[in-house]
Amino acid sequence: MPILVTGATGTVGGALVRHLVHDGHEVRALTRDPSSPAARALPPSVEVVDGDFDDPPSLVPALRGVTRMHLVAMGGVLGPAGAEVIALAEEAGVRRLVHLGHDDFSRDDDDPLETSHRSLRRVIEGSTLEWTHLFPGEFAANTWEWAASIRSSGVVRAPFPDWNSSLVHEADVAAVAAAALLGDGHAGRVYMPTGPVAIRRTDAVRAIGAAIGREIAFVPLTPDEARAEWAPTLPPIVIDWFLEMGRDPDNNAWVSPDVETVTGHPGRPFPTWAHDHAADFRLR
Ligand SMILES: NC(=O)c1ccc[n+]([C@@H]2O[C@H](COP(=O)([O-])OP(=O)(O)OC[C@H]3O[C@@H](n4cnc5c(N)ncnc54)[C@H](OP(=O)(O)O)[C@@H]3O)[C@@H](O)[C@H]2O)c1
Incomplete structure:
Protein backbone atom coordinates (compact mmCIF):
# COMPACT_ATOMS: atom_id res chain seq x y z
CA MET A 1 0.00 0.00 0.00
CA PRO A 2 1.64 3.27 -1.06
CA ILE A 3 2.25 6.21 1.26
CA LEU A 4 1.08 9.40 -0.43
CA VAL A 5 3.53 12.30 -0.18
CA THR A 6 2.18 15.66 -1.27
CA GLY A 7 4.71 18.45 -1.73
CA ALA A 8 7.00 15.70 -2.98
CA THR A 9 8.90 18.08 -5.28
CA GLY A 10 9.45 20.52 -2.41
CA THR A 11 12.04 20.82 0.31
CA VAL A 12 10.66 18.63 3.11
CA GLY A 13 8.43 16.48 0.88
CA GLY A 14 11.42 15.64 -1.33
CA ALA A 15 13.49 14.66 1.70
CA LEU A 16 10.57 12.56 2.99
CA VAL A 17 10.30 10.71 -0.33
CA ARG A 18 14.04 9.89 -0.22
CA HIS A 19 13.76 8.81 3.44
CA LEU A 20 10.81 6.48 2.80
CA VAL A 21 12.29 5.01 -0.40
CA HIS A 22 15.61 4.44 1.35
CA ASP A 23 13.75 2.47 4.05
CA GLY A 24 12.01 0.32 1.43
CA HIS A 25 8.52 1.85 1.49
CA GLU A 26 6.21 2.15 -1.49
CA VAL A 27 5.76 5.87 -2.24
CA ARG A 28 3.26 7.76 -4.35
CA ALA A 29 4.22 11.38 -5.04
CA LEU A 30 1.74 14.13 -5.83
CA THR A 31 2.67 16.97 -8.16
CA ARG A 32 0.80 19.44 -10.33
CA ASP A 33 3.29 18.81 -13.12
CA PRO A 34 4.76 15.31 -13.55
CA SER A 35 6.93 16.62 -16.42
CA SER A 36 8.72 19.24 -14.26
CA PRO A 37 12.46 18.73 -13.63
CA ALA A 38 11.76 18.27 -9.89
CA ALA A 39 9.16 15.56 -10.54
CA ARG A 40 11.40 13.80 -13.06
CA ALA A 41 14.23 13.81 -10.50
CA LEU A 42 12.19 11.74 -8.02
CA PRO A 43 13.59 8.24 -7.40
CA PRO A 44 12.59 5.79 -10.16
CA SER A 45 10.63 3.51 -7.82
CA VAL A 46 8.25 6.38 -6.93
CA GLU A 47 4.82 6.45 -8.55
CA VAL A 48 4.29 10.06 -9.67
CA VAL A 49 0.65 11.18 -9.79
CA ASP A 50 -0.86 14.38 -11.09
CA GLY A 51 -3.15 16.41 -8.79
CA ASP A 52 -3.79 19.93 -7.56
CA PHE A 53 -5.19 21.10 -4.20
CA ASP A 54 -6.89 23.92 -6.09
CA ASP A 55 -9.04 21.29 -7.83
CA PRO A 56 -9.85 18.74 -5.08
CA PRO A 57 -11.50 16.11 -7.37
CA SER A 58 -8.17 15.90 -9.24
CA LEU A 59 -6.76 14.26 -6.08
CA VAL A 60 -9.02 11.19 -6.25
CA PRO A 61 -6.59 9.02 -8.29
CA ALA A 62 -3.70 9.94 -5.95
CA LEU A 63 -5.75 9.00 -2.85
CA ARG A 64 -6.90 5.62 -4.17
CA GLY A 65 -5.70 2.76 -1.92
CA VAL A 66 -3.85 5.10 0.43
CA THR A 67 -4.10 4.80 4.24
CA ARG A 68 -1.21 7.13 5.18
CA MET A 69 -0.39 10.51 3.73
CA HIS A 70 1.81 13.55 4.20
CA LEU A 71 -0.07 16.79 3.54
CA VAL A 72 1.86 19.96 2.79
CA ALA A 73 -0.07 23.14 3.56
CA MET A 74 0.23 24.95 0.24
CA GLY A 75 -2.08 26.44 -2.37
CA GLY A 76 -5.79 25.68 -2.26
CA VAL A 77 -5.59 23.39 0.75
CA LEU A 78 -5.10 26.59 2.76
CA GLY A 79 -8.45 27.90 1.47
CA PRO A 80 -11.99 26.59 1.28
CA ALA A 81 -10.70 23.52 -0.60
CA GLY A 82 -8.96 22.34 2.59
CA ALA A 83 -12.17 20.82 4.00
CA GLU A 84 -12.90 19.13 0.66
CA VAL A 85 -9.40 17.66 0.47
CA ILE A 86 -9.68 16.23 3.99
CA ALA A 87 -13.17 14.83 3.26
CA LEU A 88 -11.85 13.18 0.08
CA ALA A 89 -8.97 11.66 2.06
CA GLU A 90 -11.41 10.23 4.63
CA GLU A 91 -13.69 8.84 1.89
CA ALA A 92 -10.71 7.23 0.15
CA GLY A 93 -9.77 5.36 3.34
CA VAL A 94 -6.84 7.47 4.58
CA ARG A 95 -6.41 6.78 8.31
CA ARG A 96 -3.23 8.62 9.24
CA LEU A 97 -2.23 12.12 8.16
CA VAL A 98 0.95 14.08 8.86
CA HIS A 99 0.39 17.76 8.23
CA LEU A 100 3.35 20.03 7.50
CA GLY A 101 2.37 23.64 8.01
CA HIS A 102 2.99 26.71 10.06
CA ASP A 103 1.69 28.07 13.36
CA ASP A 104 2.99 31.11 15.19
CA PHE A 105 1.26 30.61 18.53
CA SER A 106 1.98 34.20 19.56
CA ARG A 107 -0.41 35.52 16.90
CA ASP A 108 -4.20 35.65 16.88
CA ASP A 109 -6.46 33.47 14.70
CA ASP A 110 -7.44 36.44 12.55
CA ASP A 111 -3.83 37.50 11.88
CA PRO A 112 -3.53 37.45 8.06
CA LEU A 113 -0.40 35.25 8.29
CA GLU A 114 -2.14 32.68 10.49
CA THR A 115 -5.79 32.57 9.52
CA SER A 116 -5.62 30.10 6.60
CA HIS A 117 -3.23 27.79 8.48
CA ARG A 118 -5.48 27.86 11.57
CA SER A 119 -8.57 26.97 9.54
CA LEU A 120 -6.78 23.99 7.94
CA ARG A 121 -5.62 22.96 11.40
CA ARG A 122 -9.22 23.03 12.69
CA VAL A 123 -10.49 21.02 9.70
CA ILE A 124 -7.83 18.36 10.32
CA GLU A 125 -8.52 18.22 14.06
CA GLY A 126 -12.25 17.88 13.38
CA SER A 127 -11.71 14.93 11.03
CA THR A 128 -11.70 11.21 11.79
CA LEU A 129 -8.03 10.97 10.80
CA GLU A 130 -5.14 10.13 13.14
CA TRP A 131 -3.38 13.45 12.62
CA THR A 132 0.03 14.80 13.58
CA HIS A 133 0.92 18.45 13.00
CA LEU A 134 4.47 19.49 12.11
CA PHE A 135 5.13 23.20 12.63
CA PRO A 136 8.89 23.49 12.16
CA GLY A 137 11.22 26.36 12.89
CA GLU A 138 12.88 28.20 10.02
CA PHE A 139 14.16 25.92 7.25
CA VAL A 168 16.37 23.09 10.69
CA HIS A 169 17.65 20.60 8.12
CA GLU A 170 14.80 19.36 5.90
CA ALA A 171 16.04 15.78 6.40
CA ASP A 172 15.31 16.14 10.13
CA VAL A 173 11.78 17.45 9.51
CA ALA A 174 11.32 14.55 7.07
CA ALA A 175 12.59 12.06 9.66
CA VAL A 176 10.00 13.34 12.15
CA ALA A 177 7.30 13.07 9.45
CA ALA A 178 8.38 9.50 8.62
CA ALA A 179 8.28 8.51 12.29
CA ALA A 180 4.76 9.91 12.63
CA LEU A 181 3.59 8.18 9.44
CA LEU A 182 5.09 4.81 10.31
CA GLY A 183 5.13 4.54 14.09
CA ASP A 184 2.55 4.60 16.85
CA GLY A 185 1.99 7.18 19.56
CA HIS A 186 2.06 10.28 17.36
CA ALA A 187 -1.67 10.80 16.81
CA GLY A 188 -2.92 14.12 18.16
CA ARG A 189 0.62 15.42 18.70
CA VAL A 190 2.09 18.74 17.57
CA TYR A 191 5.81 18.68 16.77
CA MET A 192 7.93 21.75 16.15
CA PRO A 193 11.21 20.46 14.73
CA THR A 194 14.11 22.93 14.86
CA GLY A 195 17.83 22.71 14.44
CA TRP A 254 14.14 28.88 20.33
CA VAL A 255 15.23 25.24 20.11
CA SER A 256 12.78 22.37 20.45
CA PRO A 257 13.77 18.84 21.50
CA ASP A 258 11.33 17.26 19.01
CA VAL A 259 13.78 15.98 16.38
CA GLU A 260 15.75 14.01 18.94
CA THR A 261 12.72 12.95 20.99
CA VAL A 262 10.81 11.62 17.98
CA THR A 263 13.65 10.17 15.88
CA GLY A 264 16.15 9.22 18.60
CA HIS A 265 18.86 11.21 16.79
CA PRO A 266 20.01 14.76 17.46
CA GLY A 267 19.13 17.28 14.76
N1 LIG B 1 10.25 27.86 4.82
C1 LIG B 1 10.21 27.84 6.14
O1 LIG B 1 11.12 28.34 6.82
C2 LIG B 1 9.04 27.19 6.84
C3 LIG B 1 9.06 27.12 8.24
C4 LIG B 1 7.98 26.51 8.89
C5 LIG B 1 6.93 25.98 8.17
N2 LIG B 1 6.95 26.06 6.80
C6 LIG B 1 5.81 25.46 6.07
O2 LIG B 1 6.28 24.37 5.30
C7 LIG B 1 5.41 24.16 4.20
C8 LIG B 1 6.24 23.98 2.94
O3 LIG B 1 6.78 25.22 2.62
P1 LIG B 1 7.87 25.44 1.51
O4 LIG B 1 7.79 26.89 1.14
O5 LIG B 1 9.19 24.91 1.96
O6 LIG B 1 7.32 24.57 0.30
P2 LIG B 1 8.16 23.83 -0.80
O7 LIG B 1 9.10 22.88 -0.24
O8 LIG B 1 8.69 24.87 -1.71
O9 LIG B 1 7.09 22.95 -1.51
C9 LIG B 1 6.01 23.37 -2.21
C10 LIG B 1 5.35 22.04 -2.62
O10 LIG B 1 3.97 22.24 -2.59
C11 LIG B 1 3.41 21.70 -3.75
N3 LIG B 1 2.26 22.50 -4.10
C12 LIG B 1 2.19 23.86 -4.17
N4 LIG B 1 0.95 24.24 -4.53
C13 LIG B 1 0.24 23.10 -4.71
C14 LIG B 1 -1.10 22.82 -5.10
N5 LIG B 1 -1.95 23.81 -5.41
N6 LIG B 1 -1.50 21.53 -5.19
C15 LIG B 1 -0.66 20.51 -4.90
N7 LIG B 1 0.64 20.70 -4.51
C16 LIG B 1 1.07 21.99 -4.42
C17 LIG B 1 4.51 21.80 -4.82
O11 LIG B 1 4.34 20.75 -5.73
P3 LIG B 1 4.36 20.90 -7.35
O12 LIG B 1 4.93 22.26 -7.66
O13 LIG B 1 5.23 19.78 -7.83
O14 LIG B 1 2.94 20.74 -7.73
C18 LIG B 1 5.78 21.60 -3.98
O15 LIG B 1 6.15 20.25 -3.94
C19 LIG B 1 4.44 25.36 4.18
O16 LIG B 1 3.20 25.01 4.72
C20 LIG B 1 5.14 26.40 5.07
O17 LIG B 1 4.23 27.26 5.69
C21 LIG B 1 7.97 26.65 6.13
Whole structure:
Protein backbone atom coordinates (compact mmCIF):
# COMPACT_ATOMS: atom_id res chain seq x y z
CA MET A 1 0.00 0.00 0.00
CA PRO A 2 1.64 3.27 -1.06
CA ILE A 3 2.25 6.21 1.26
CA LEU A 4 1.08 9.40 -0.43
CA VAL A 5 3.53 12.30 -0.18
CA THR A 6 2.18 15.66 -1.27
CA GLY A 7 4.71 18.45 -1.73
CA ALA A 8 7.00 15.70 -2.98
CA THR A 9 8.90 18.08 -5.28
CA GLY A 10 9.45 20.52 -2.41
CA THR A 11 12.04 20.82 0.31
CA VAL A 12 10.66 18.63 3.11
CA GLY A 13 8.43 16.48 0.88
CA GLY A 14 11.42 15.64 -1.33
CA ALA A 15 13.49 14.66 1.70
CA LEU A 16 10.57 12.56 2.99
CA VAL A 17 10.30 10.71 -0.33
CA ARG A 18 14.04 9.89 -0.22
CA HIS A 19 13.76 8.81 3.44
CA LEU A 20 10.81 6.48 2.80
CA VAL A 21 12.29 5.01 -0.40
CA HIS A 22 15.61 4.44 1.35
CA ASP A 23 13.75 2.47 4.05
CA GLY A 24 12.01 0.32 1.43
CA HIS A 25 8.52 1.85 1.49
CA GLU A 26 6.21 2.15 -1.49
CA VAL A 27 5.76 5.87 -2.24
CA ARG A 28 3.26 7.76 -4.35
CA ALA A 29 4.22 11.38 -5.04
CA LEU A 30 1.74 14.13 -5.83
CA THR A 31 2.67 16.97 -8.16
CA ARG A 32 0.80 19.44 -10.33
CA ASP A 33 3.29 18.81 -13.12
CA PRO A 34 4.76 15.31 -13.55
CA SER A 35 6.93 16.62 -16.42
CA SER A 36 8.72 19.24 -14.26
CA PRO A 37 12.46 18.73 -13.63
CA ALA A 38 11.76 18.27 -9.89
CA ALA A 39 9.16 15.56 -10.54
CA ARG A 40 11.40 13.80 -13.06
CA ALA A 41 14.23 13.81 -10.50
CA LEU A 42 12.19 11.74 -8.02
CA PRO A 43 13.59 8.24 -7.40
CA PRO A 44 12.59 5.79 -10.16
CA SER A 45 10.63 3.51 -7.82
CA VAL A 46 8.25 6.38 -6.93
CA GLU A 47 4.82 6.45 -8.55
CA VAL A 48 4.29 10.06 -9.67
CA VAL A 49 0.65 11.18 -9.79
CA ASP A 50 -0.86 14.38 -11.09
CA GLY A 51 -3.15 16.41 -8.79
CA ASP A 52 -3.79 19.93 -7.56
CA PHE A 53 -5.19 21.10 -4.20
CA ASP A 54 -6.89 23.92 -6.09
CA ASP A 55 -9.04 21.29 -7.83
CA PRO A 56 -9.85 18.74 -5.08
CA PRO A 57 -11.50 16.11 -7.37
CA SER A 58 -8.17 15.90 -9.24
CA LEU A 59 -6.76 14.26 -6.08
CA VAL A 60 -9.02 11.19 -6.25
CA PRO A 61 -6.59 9.02 -8.29
CA ALA A 62 -3.70 9.94 -5.95
CA LEU A 63 -5.75 9.00 -2.85
CA ARG A 64 -6.90 5.62 -4.17
CA GLY A 65 -5.70 2.76 -1.92
CA VAL A 66 -3.85 5.10 0.43
CA THR A 67 -4.10 4.80 4.24
CA ARG A 68 -1.21 7.13 5.18
CA MET A 69 -0.39 10.51 3.73
CA HIS A 70 1.81 13.55 4.20
CA LEU A 71 -0.07 16.79 3.54
CA VAL A 72 1.86 19.96 2.79
CA ALA A 73 -0.07 23.14 3.56
CA MET A 74 0.23 24.95 0.24
CA GLY A 75 -2.08 26.44 -2.37
CA GLY A 76 -5.79 25.68 -2.26
CA VAL A 77 -5.59 23.39 0.75
CA LEU A 78 -5.10 26.59 2.76
CA GLY A 79 -8.45 27.90 1.47
CA PRO A 80 -11.99 26.59 1.28
CA ALA A 81 -10.70 23.52 -0.60
CA GLY A 82 -8.96 22.34 2.59
CA ALA A 83 -12.17 20.82 4.00
CA GLU A 84 -12.90 19.13 0.66
CA VAL A 85 -9.40 17.66 0.47
CA ILE A 86 -9.68 16.23 3.99
CA ALA A 87 -13.17 14.83 3.26
CA LEU A 88 -11.85 13.18 0.08
CA ALA A 89 -8.97 11.66 2.06
CA GLU A 90 -11.41 10.23 4.63
CA GLU A 91 -13.69 8.84 1.89
CA ALA A 92 -10.71 7.23 0.15
CA GLY A 93 -9.77 5.36 3.34
CA VAL A 94 -6.84 7.47 4.58
CA ARG A 95 -6.41 6.78 8.31
CA ARG A 96 -3.23 8.62 9.24
CA LEU A 97 -2.23 12.12 8.16
CA VAL A 98 0.95 14.08 8.86
CA HIS A 99 0.39 17.76 8.23
CA LEU A 100 3.35 20.03 7.50
CA GLY A 101 2.37 23.64 8.01
CA HIS A 102 2.99 26.71 10.06
CA ASP A 103 1.69 28.07 13.36
CA ASP A 104 2.99 31.11 15.19
CA PHE A 105 1.26 30.61 18.53
CA SER A 106 1.98 34.20 19.56
CA ARG A 107 -0.41 35.52 16.90
CA ASP A 108 -4.20 35.65 16.88
CA ASP A 109 -6.46 33.47 14.70
CA ASP A 110 -7.44 36.44 12.55
CA ASP A 111 -3.83 37.50 11.88
CA PRO A 112 -3.53 37.45 8.06
CA LEU A 113 -0.40 35.25 8.29
CA GLU A 114 -2.14 32.68 10.49
CA THR A 115 -5.79 32.57 9.52
CA SER A 116 -5.62 30.10 6.60
CA HIS A 117 -3.23 27.79 8.48
CA ARG A 118 -5.48 27.86 11.57
CA SER A 119 -8.57 26.97 9.54
CA LEU A 120 -6.78 23.99 7.94
CA ARG A 121 -5.62 22.96 11.40
CA ARG A 122 -9.22 23.03 12.69
CA VAL A 123 -10.49 21.02 9.70
CA ILE A 124 -7.83 18.36 10.32
CA GLU A 125 -8.52 18.22 14.06
CA GLY A 126 -12.25 17.88 13.38
CA SER A 127 -11.71 14.93 11.03
CA THR A 128 -11.70 11.21 11.79
CA LEU A 129 -8.03 10.97 10.80
CA GLU A 130 -5.14 10.13 13.14
CA TRP A 131 -3.38 13.45 12.62
CA THR A 132 0.03 14.80 13.58
CA HIS A 133 0.92 18.45 13.00
CA LEU A 134 4.47 19.49 12.11
CA PHE A 135 5.13 23.20 12.63
CA PRO A 136 8.89 23.49 12.16
CA GLY A 137 11.22 26.36 12.89
CA GLU A 138 12.88 28.20 10.02
CA PHE A 139 14.16 25.92 7.25
CA ALA A 140 17.92 25.93 6.67
CA ALA A 141 16.90 25.73 3.00
CA ASN A 142 15.69 29.34 3.18
CA THR A 143 19.37 30.23 2.74
CA TRP A 144 19.09 28.98 -0.85
CA GLU A 145 17.87 32.54 -1.35
CA TRP A 146 21.55 33.52 -1.16
CA ALA A 147 22.82 30.92 -3.65
CA ALA A 148 22.74 33.02 -6.83
CA SER A 149 24.68 35.95 -5.35
CA ILE A 150 27.17 33.66 -3.63
CA ARG A 151 27.82 31.87 -6.93
CA SER A 152 28.03 35.06 -9.00
CA SER A 153 29.90 37.38 -6.65
CA GLY A 154 30.72 35.68 -3.33
CA VAL A 155 28.38 38.05 -1.50
CA VAL A 156 25.24 37.80 0.65
CA ARG A 157 23.08 40.93 0.77
CA ALA A 158 20.63 40.62 3.66
CA PRO A 159 19.35 42.54 6.68
CA PHE A 160 19.98 41.73 10.34
CA PRO A 161 23.45 40.09 10.38
CA ASP A 162 23.00 39.21 14.08
CA TRP A 163 19.62 37.57 13.59
CA ASN A 164 19.69 34.23 15.37
CA SER A 165 17.59 31.34 14.11
CA SER A 166 17.48 27.62 14.90
CA LEU A 167 17.62 26.63 11.21
CA VAL A 168 16.37 23.09 10.69
CA HIS A 169 17.65 20.60 8.12
CA GLU A 170 14.80 19.36 5.90
CA ALA A 171 16.04 15.78 6.40
CA ASP A 172 15.31 16.14 10.13
CA VAL A 173 11.78 17.45 9.51
CA ALA A 174 11.32 14.55 7.07
CA ALA A 175 12.59 12.06 9.66
CA VAL A 176 10.00 13.34 12.15
CA ALA A 177 7.30 13.07 9.45
CA ALA A 178 8.38 9.50 8.62
CA ALA A 179 8.28 8.51 12.29
CA ALA A 180 4.76 9.91 12.63
CA LEU A 181 3.59 8.18 9.44
CA LEU A 182 5.09 4.81 10.31
CA GLY A 183 5.13 4.54 14.09
CA ASP A 184 2.55 4.60 16.85
CA GLY A 185 1.99 7.18 19.56
CA HIS A 186 2.06 10.28 17.36
CA ALA A 187 -1.67 10.80 16.81
CA GLY A 188 -2.92 14.12 18.16
CA ARG A 189 0.62 15.42 18.70
CA VAL A 190 2.09 18.74 17.57
CA TYR A 191 5.81 18.68 16.77
CA MET A 192 7.93 21.75 16.15
CA PRO A 193 11.21 20.46 14.73
CA THR A 194 14.11 22.93 14.86
CA GLY A 195 17.83 22.71 14.44
CA PRO A 196 19.80 21.67 17.55
CA VAL A 197 21.21 25.16 18.07
CA ALA A 198 20.50 28.66 16.81
CA ILE A 199 22.92 30.31 14.40
CA ARG A 200 23.37 33.97 13.53
CA ARG A 201 23.07 35.03 9.88
CA THR A 202 26.76 35.98 9.66
CA ASP A 203 27.79 32.58 11.07
CA ALA A 204 25.48 30.79 8.63
CA VAL A 205 27.20 32.64 5.78
CA ARG A 206 30.59 31.66 7.24
CA ALA A 207 29.46 28.01 7.39
CA ILE A 208 28.48 28.06 3.71
CA GLY A 209 31.86 29.65 2.90
CA ALA A 210 33.64 26.88 4.83
CA ALA A 211 31.59 24.22 3.01
CA ILE A 212 32.54 25.55 -0.42
CA GLY A 213 36.09 26.73 0.42
CA ARG A 214 35.39 30.36 -0.49
CA GLU A 215 35.26 33.54 1.57
CA ILE A 216 31.78 35.09 1.40
CA ALA A 217 31.14 38.72 2.30
CA PHE A 218 28.01 39.70 4.25
CA VAL A 219 26.66 43.05 3.08
CA PRO A 220 24.08 44.21 5.66
CA LEU A 221 20.99 45.86 4.18
CA THR A 222 18.84 48.44 5.92
CA PRO A 223 15.18 47.36 6.33
CA ASP A 224 14.23 49.64 3.40
CA GLU A 225 16.93 48.13 1.19
CA ALA A 226 15.77 44.63 2.17
CA ARG A 227 12.18 45.52 1.32
CA ALA A 228 13.28 46.63 -2.15
CA GLU A 229 15.40 43.49 -2.61
CA TRP A 230 12.53 41.14 -1.62
CA ALA A 231 9.71 43.03 -3.34
CA PRO A 232 9.94 41.16 -6.68
CA THR A 233 9.58 37.72 -5.04
CA LEU A 234 7.72 38.06 -1.72
CA PRO A 235 4.25 39.39 -0.85
CA PRO A 236 4.29 42.65 1.19
CA ILE A 237 2.68 40.91 4.18
CA VAL A 238 5.56 38.40 4.36
CA ILE A 239 8.16 41.16 3.97
CA ASP A 240 6.53 43.09 6.85
CA TRP A 241 6.63 39.90 8.95
CA PHE A 242 10.35 39.30 8.26
CA LEU A 243 11.25 42.91 9.02
CA GLU A 244 9.21 42.87 12.22
CA MET A 245 10.90 39.64 13.36
CA GLY A 246 14.33 41.09 12.61
CA ARG A 247 13.88 43.82 15.24
CA ASP A 248 14.61 41.28 17.99
CA PRO A 249 17.72 39.27 17.01
CA ASP A 250 16.86 36.36 19.34
CA ASN A 251 13.12 35.93 18.82
CA ASN A 252 13.61 32.95 16.51
CA ALA A 253 16.40 31.30 18.47
CA TRP A 254 14.14 28.88 20.33
CA VAL A 255 15.23 25.24 20.11
CA SER A 256 12.78 22.37 20.45
CA PRO A 257 13.77 18.84 21.50
CA ASP A 258 11.33 17.26 19.01
CA VAL A 259 13.78 15.98 16.38
CA GLU A 260 15.75 14.01 18.94
CA THR A 261 12.72 12.95 20.99
CA VAL A 262 10.81 11.62 17.98
CA THR A 263 13.65 10.17 15.88
CA GLY A 264 16.15 9.22 18.60
CA HIS A 265 18.86 11.21 16.79
CA PRO A 266 20.01 14.76 17.46
CA GLY A 267 19.13 17.28 14.76
CA ARG A 268 21.77 18.24 12.21
CA PRO A 269 23.44 21.63 12.84
CA PHE A 270 23.55 24.22 10.05
CA PRO A 271 27.18 23.49 9.01
CA THR A 272 26.02 19.94 8.16
CA TRP A 273 23.24 21.38 5.99
CA ALA A 274 25.78 23.67 4.27
CA HIS A 275 28.06 20.69 3.63
CA ASP A 276 25.15 18.59 2.27
CA HIS A 277 24.14 21.38 -0.14
CA ALA A 278 27.58 22.82 -0.98
CA ALA A 279 27.08 22.10 -4.69
CA ASP A 280 24.18 24.59 -4.80
CA PHE A 281 26.50 27.42 -3.69
CA ARG A 282 29.58 26.56 -5.79
CA LEU A 283 30.39 28.06 -9.16
CA ARG A 284 29.32 25.55 -11.78
N1 LIG B 1 10.25 27.86 4.82
C1 LIG B 1 10.21 27.84 6.14
O1 LIG B 1 11.12 28.34 6.82
C2 LIG B 1 9.04 27.19 6.84
C3 LIG B 1 9.06 27.12 8.24
C4 LIG B 1 7.98 26.51 8.89
C5 LIG B 1 6.93 25.98 8.17
N2 LIG B 1 6.95 26.06 6.80
C6 LIG B 1 5.81 25.46 6.07
O2 LIG B 1 6.28 24.37 5.30
C7 LIG B 1 5.41 24.16 4.20
C8 LIG B 1 6.24 23.98 2.94
O3 LIG B 1 6.78 25.22 2.62
P1 LIG B 1 7.87 25.44 1.51
O4 LIG B 1 7.79 26.89 1.14
O5 LIG B 1 9.19 24.91 1.96
O6 LIG B 1 7.32 24.57 0.30
P2 LIG B 1 8.16 23.83 -0.80
O7 LIG B 1 9.10 22.88 -0.24
O8 LIG B 1 8.69 24.87 -1.71
O9 LIG B 1 7.09 22.95 -1.51
C9 LIG B 1 6.01 23.37 -2.21
C10 LIG B 1 5.35 22.04 -2.62
O10 LIG B 1 3.97 22.24 -2.59
C11 LIG B 1 3.41 21.70 -3.75
N3 LIG B 1 2.26 22.50 -4.10
C12 LIG B 1 2.19 23.86 -4.17
N4 LIG B 1 0.95 24.24 -4.53
C13 LIG B 1 0.24 23.10 -4.71
C14 LIG B 1 -1.10 22.82 -5.10
N5 LIG B 1 -1.95 23.81 -5.41
N6 LIG B 1 -1.50 21.53 -5.19
C15 LIG B 1 -0.66 20.51 -4.90
N7 LIG B 1 0.64 20.70 -4.51
C16 LIG B 1 1.07 21.99 -4.42
C17 LIG B 1 4.51 21.80 -4.82
O11 LIG B 1 4.34 20.75 -5.73
P3 LIG B 1 4.36 20.90 -7.35
O12 LIG B 1 4.93 22.26 -7.66
O13 LIG B 1 5.23 19.78 -7.83
O14 LIG B 1 2.94 20.74 -7.73
C18 LIG B 1 5.78 21.60 -3.98
O15 LIG B 1 6.15 20.25 -3.94
C19 LIG B 1 4.44 25.36 4.18
O16 LIG B 1 3.20 25.01 4.72
C20 LIG B 1 5.14 26.40 5.07
O17 LIG B 1 4.23 27.26 5.69
C21 LIG B 1 7.97 26.65 6.13
